[in-house]
Amino acid sequence: GLGAGAVAASAGGLGAGGGSGGGRVQVRSVVDGEVLFEARGTTPANVAPGGDDRLVVVCPVGKAPRVLQTAGRRLVRGSWERARGVCGVDSAVVSGADGRFAVVADGEVRVWDARTGDRVAELHDPGVRYATFGRDGGFLATAGSADEIRVWRLSSPDAPVLRHPLNNQHLRGGLAWDPGPPVLRYLEGGTAHTLDLTNTVTAAWRDRPVDGVLLSPDGRLFATATRTAPGTPTGPGTGTGTGPGFRFELRDTRDGRLIRTLPSSLAPPQSSDPVPQMAFSPDGGRFVYGVTGPGVRGAPQWFTVWDVARDREQSVLDLGRSRSGTAVTALALSPDGRTLFTTRTSADGEPSDEQWDTETRTRTDTPTGRGLAGAPLALSPRGEPVVGDNRVARGRTGRSVALDLVQGDHISALAFSPDGSRVAAGDRTGRVALWDGDLRRRAGVLRNVFPAPLGRTPEAVSALAFSPDGHTLAVGGDAGTVQLWDTTTQQPLGGPLPSPGERIASLAFTPDNTALLVGGGHVPLHRHTVAPARTVAQVCARAGDEDLTRGEWDTYVPDEPYRRVCD
Known part of the structure; x- marks a missing residue:
């Protein structure tokens, strides 16, 4: 990914960097240093070699993006030429696979396909500074300086498929996708953080829902x-x-x-x-x-x-x-x-x-x-009873x-616990209320169920489900967020679960209470392991079945006494 800086390199062996003159950027071969392209009146962040090194994307300040072939410098025509004024001093160009490129500017990310000339997506992403394409160009990861990381499915760009809060962490050096498995990494201080996106970048996605x-x-x-x-x-x-x-x-x-x-x-x-x-x-x-x-x-x-x-x-x-x-x-x-x-x-x-x-x-x-x-x-x-809006x-x-089930707003989701002793009601503003099974007494209201919305419209509750024992409530939203709640303490259990990023149409727990099932139009069935023992087994397998050392334990689990969990 490319946010701001003086040098950037492509996977195929081209580098873009500032030249000796003011406002001049050169594209050189990193093999022999040959100058393949030169642009004036722009910044290194506004020039990016294409993923296959056959194209160069230039974003002159105050103008529309330009796409040129590195051999012969022939201009490539496309709809990006109509985006006049999108390029600025603080904008940045990012290239991906299969001819895709993006311009990051003023809280917006615009994505085009240089092969077809069409615009692929336009993302509303307040505070965005960094962006990077996934391996096949179908996903884009973005981030601000100290807000959150978002992953977007470009074929369905209305809402991010993942929102990972940075919790006051400050990115240094942007984001990077692993060339193999669906893993995203970012650097903060002296620590490299890794996000496993297997459940987010799912191959089960169907274009026709x-x-x-x-x-x-x-x-x-x-x-x-x-x-x-x-x-x-x-x-x-x-x-x-x-x-x-x-x-x-x-x-x-x-x-x-x-x-x-x-x-x-x-x-x-x-x-x-x-x-x-x-x-x-x-x-x-x-x-x-x-x-x-x-x-x-x-x-x-x-x-x-x-x-x-x-x-x-x-x-x-x-x-x-x-x-x-x-x-x-x-x-x-x-x-x-x-x-x-x-x-x-x-x-x-x-x-x-x-x-x-x-x-x-x-x-x-x-x-x-x-x-x-x-x-x-x-x-x-x-x-009985039967409950409606x-x-x-x-x-x-x-x-x-x-x-009045929640706080006066329209009800968008309802669920009874398996034994009928509890009822959960969710509304269009993202709030959830818990009631006794006869709906005589309200036990509490879960506020701030979902992360703060990217725009002005809050994420509505679209699905609810109780665990078989009634102690856990799963809440799904119309922008794809899934959050688990403890019904006794009325506190969230961890952060939002990764999902394919579409409206959550249905939720259910497996009969043995080991997994949460999620249903949507594009991915009709998605599974999350929620049993602690199975979750520990998965984490240990990812770590090579080796326990943390005492030093690592003190770093990552400082509030718990040391113990071996992978034996």
């Missing part, structure tokens, strides 16, 4: 929904049509193995933007799924209840047969699969909720008064009452 992903509460299965081509045959009760459909699949979380491709569902007729809807019962034994069409009233909305244990269809019902006929926005299913709770927006714009008997396929209750207010929706493992319904009447 699934349309929906949901982990079962018991952590044994995960479901995905993927749009299919028009006219695809569908399952019982749904017929075959010409509109788009969705393929629903159940997979094993241990190895991703396909368990069942479920009978698919067609979108409601005339729906231009169909949405798949899915829900597991609180114990994970039943699964309900279907497709709704926002803006389309009175059309069929076929939903299937699947018995997971017996691997068979339990019921198929049309949720379009309701008074409003509007799209279903959230679902909750009882453990036996007999009762289905739904929310939707009524004809007058107010949310309403319904209760269905899946055996008779009829609506059994339409509560009066304001409904549970749309997504999300959660049902206690005990069978600052509403709770208790008893068989289904009538909901208002309840």
Whole structure:
């Protein structure tokens, strides 16, 4: 990476540095010193040889970047020529693999591809000073002087995939990627720090995301929904049509193995933007799924209840047969699969909720008064209550009452503990509240769940999950942050876990409480080891199964007495 300095070298054997005259920069071969390129009116930080040494990127102060071939100095045309004024005295140019380069200036990082001439990404990164491309040019690491290190996936640049706080450490010499494994290093004082980015720079990323992903509460299965081509045959009760459909699949979380491709569902007729809807019962034994069409009233909305244990269809019902006929926005299913709770927006714009008997396929209750207010929706493992957006319904009447779950903002995620004794509610400002299982008493509010936002909009809570013993709460955000919390002390457990950097759609712990499972559109299943014994084993393996010396222990673990942990 290149922040500011007098000399920079490329991997292929070219060096850029200040010449003898003011404002002059030369590119020389480090083999024989031959001058291959010279530029005036700029600084060494604003000149960078390309990754393959065939190109040189120059950023003249007050102008747009220029890309030239080192042989013949022929100008390479591209969209960067329209970025007038982006180059400044304090800006810097960074080159990467496959013709990619970036200009760092004024809290922005602009990335272009010299091969295609197109702009790849534009990153909003306040305080950025250093930047460096990953080995294949698909990732970019950035840092300020004493803020945090951020890693960005350039194909999805809206938010960083990793935010590593520096905690008052001051970088000296920028950042560097390891040429082999996905490891990032930085120098601070006399210490070289290493960040393992295996879980961040994951090969499991798919450019075309699934349309929906949901982990079962018991952590044994995960479901995905993927749009299919028009006219695809569908399952019982749904017929075959010409509109788009969705393929629903159940997979094993241990190895991703396909368990069942479920009978698919067609979108409601005339729906231009169909949405798949899915829900597991609180114990994970039943699964309900279907497709709704926002803006389309009175059309069929076929939903299937699947018995997971017996691997068979339990019921198929049309949720379009309701008074409003509007799209279903959230679902909750009882453990036996007999009762289905739904929310939707009524004809007058107010949310309403319904209760269905899946055996008779009829609506059994339409509560009066304001409904549970749309997504999300959660049902206690005990069978009641049902919780929605600052509403709770208790008893068989289904009538909901208002309840300020967090601090007045809209609720974006809900979760019950496995035994139903606790409830967690997250809102769009990133706060999480803990309640008792009957929602009679609020136990506390977890503030500052996520790091400070890069922009003005805070990261919203998008997923929640309790560990099997209820002592740990996992919180996921819509910018990709995952944080563990101790529910007793209401304190965070370590820092944010590395993730692929997309909206966290679903969370669950494995039944043995050794791993946290994370689901997203681009990476449907991601795993983090959370059992202390297994974490220690992984750290020891990384260290060659050798214990720290007493001197090393005093340096890295000064507040604990020395002991051997890798035996």
